[in-house]
Amino acid sequence: MKRILLLAGTSEARALAARLAIEPGCDAVASLAGRTSAPMALALPTRVGGFGGVAGLQLYLEEQRITHVIDATHPFAAQMSANAQAACAALGLPMIAYAREPWRRAPGDDWIEVADSAAAVHALGAAPRRVFLTIGRQGVADFRAAPQHDYLLRVIEPPEAKDLPPNCKVFSARGPFAREDEVALMREKGVEMVVSKNSGGALTYAKIEAARQLGLPVVMIEPPPRAGVTLAHDLDAVMALLAS
Structure with a gap:
């Protein structure tokens, strides 16, 4: 059984939460930063609020026996992403960054x-x-x-x-x-x-x-770079990485 922490806050995270909620072998919990007073509901049990930096997140991961972390926060939530990366590295946990493809300049764009x-x-x-x-x-x-x-x-x-x-x-x-x-x-x-x-x-x-x-x-x-993490740009890719 995979015990998954989904760092949410995007429409992609909502879609992923719905998928994880029915995926066999996955026991997942979502987390929201709490910056929006009326966030849209997720299909997973959801905690709201910060963890208290890298040390607090690391403690949470240990106490909840998390085996996998998926970072599906907003592309500009750089601090949360950095904290998650550091905590997972300290514990040796696999982490997937589920990030949207950035927009590309098209003809006519200034x-x-x-x-x-x-x-x-x-x-x-x-x-x-x-x-x-x-x-x-x-x-x-x-x-x-x-x-x-x-x-x-x-x-x-x-x-x-x-x-x-x-x-x-x-x-x-x-x-x-x-x-x-x-x-x-x-x-x-x-x-x-x-x-x-x-x-x-x-x-x-x-x-x-x-x-x-x-x-x-x-x-x-432009969004901050995401170096040193396993990156996925669509839901199927996330699920394939989890399976592997």
Whole structure:
């Protein structure tokens, strides 16, 4: 019997949880970071909250007799991924990173690729722009360094007011989004530039298609590298790795 910890938080993790729940020989539990107040339900018993760093996660893995760890967190959840990798290495446990394929530049895309949100702020330039921020809550505070821009921020959970740049309108929405709706939104709001994390997947790709259709530049924040882990990009590949 495999005792599996699924580090969740993505639509891919929900699909994987449903598969693990009915897979013979698998006894799985899911974990959510707890940053979203009303997360979508998973098909597995679910714990919510942090572990207390690498040491706390290592203790949890030992106490729960976990035999396999699957990291299906958001591509930008770098700290959790690093902690999981370190804890598994210390215990000699196999770990699979279930990561979406990042988006690739397509004909018509006007991307400025940057390493992080601080670099994205610089890429906006000095001239005032109407900027559509689609990066979630993390990193929003960096844009306070460029108060000349007029920001439209779309999030699932609103950030603290102190983290917002001065000219920023916030609205809440959860994907998936349709390309036609994204085009209409950007036209209505007079968007001149889009800032996005390259999170991959289909759930929010419509904003990239809309920017392409409208000829808008996109400041694309690239995901942190995942070195030294077994990587899978689809559910069947994860299950095959578990079986092996």
